[in-house]
Amino acid sequence: MPEDDKLSFSAKDAALELSDEKLRPRTLDSFIGQSEIKEQMRLFLDAAKKRKKPADHVLLSGPPGLGKTTLAFIVSEEMQVPLRITSGPAVQHPGDLASILSSLEEGEVLFIDEIHRLPKVAEEMLYIAMEDFRVDVMVGKGPGATSIPLSLPHFTVIGATTREGMLPSPLRTRFGLSLRLDYYRPEDLKELVRRSAEILSIPITDDACMELALRSRGTPRIANRLLKRVGDWVTVENAKKAGKEDVKKALDIYQVDPSGLDRLDVALLSALENQFGGGPVGLKNLAAVLGESSETIESVSEPYLIREGFMVRTRKGRVITQKGRDHLGSDRRDLFSS
Ligand SMILES: Nc1ncnc2c1ncn2[C@@H]1O[C@H](COP(=O)(O)OP(=O)(O)OP(=O)(O)O)[C@@H](O)[C@H]1O
Ligand SMILES: [Mg+2]
The missing domain is CATH 1.10.8.60 (Helicase, Ruva Protein; domain 3)
Incomplete structure (x- = not known):
């Protein structure tokens, strides 16, 4: 890409980012919907504030775009503590995590996005840090290397994941509060x-x-x-x-479907119906036909289609429902009438 294209691209991104930031609610009161989650979060934050201690660790799970990052910002804002942001894929080596952990201040919130993608060794380092507020730093190399335990100030980890099922249970159980965001009414x-x-x-x-x-x-x-x-x-x-x-x-x-389904949702329903005779079909076959990763299909498309009754998951695989078929049919009628 030529240099100036790169520049204009990032300028566009920055503008988009800016308007998105304007829309992000900063307080729990301005966070819309999800009343149970708000109530649980309110109690949790009020208790931490009253105790004048850092809040316990929080795990936020749910499909993309439902407000996980927003809630992490809200916790840091409400607790009036700084927020440090990283993500599973950004931590390539356990040393990356060790250096973040060892530079945290008392009470700081460490937000780890896509926490299910942390490398295994980093995950183990995180368990210890979350429970014992300690990190073992390796000094030296080769056979002479030794690990020196370094104690950490109390801090709050907020983990976000679109794939709660992929988190190993030792990590999952270290979160004092686990909130699952659902689609909005x-x-x-x-x-x-x-x-x-x-x-x-x-x-x-x-x-x-x-x-x-x-x-x-x-x-x-x-x-x-x-x-x-x-x-x-x-x-x-x-x-x-x-x-x-x-x-x-x-x-x-913009070809936005009247039921709100996006292109991948419709492609998935259409493949289910037309290529696999309505199902049942396994995730891998479906992913191969759509040219998408199984993970995207499982964490992005399926939860909504299942919740809205367009398809079901059975032990034998994915199956389209009558509502799903009707939806494809109505789309086709639109095509024929225009
Ligand atoms: N409850 C809410 N009230 C008002 N606006 C919200 C709410 N939840 C999310 N938003 C808006 O939707 C946008 C997307 O939310 P957010 O970035 O927090 O999603 P996410 O769950 O972190 O998604 P991803 O999994 O893709 O990281 C935010 O910029 C924010 O403006
Ligand atoms: Mg996010």
């Missing part, structure tokens, strides 16, 4: 769209917020992204206020 997403529209100064009616919410796959990140595209429509069409019909027209241009 349309009413909650409607409120989220309303809040974001206000922040971004996009004029939009209540009906239109609901229409957007219904097409957002239960996911705040998608709702915010679609809202921005509706914002483009308002600008270009010189609309005073985006109504339900404007949302429909704008999102049709």
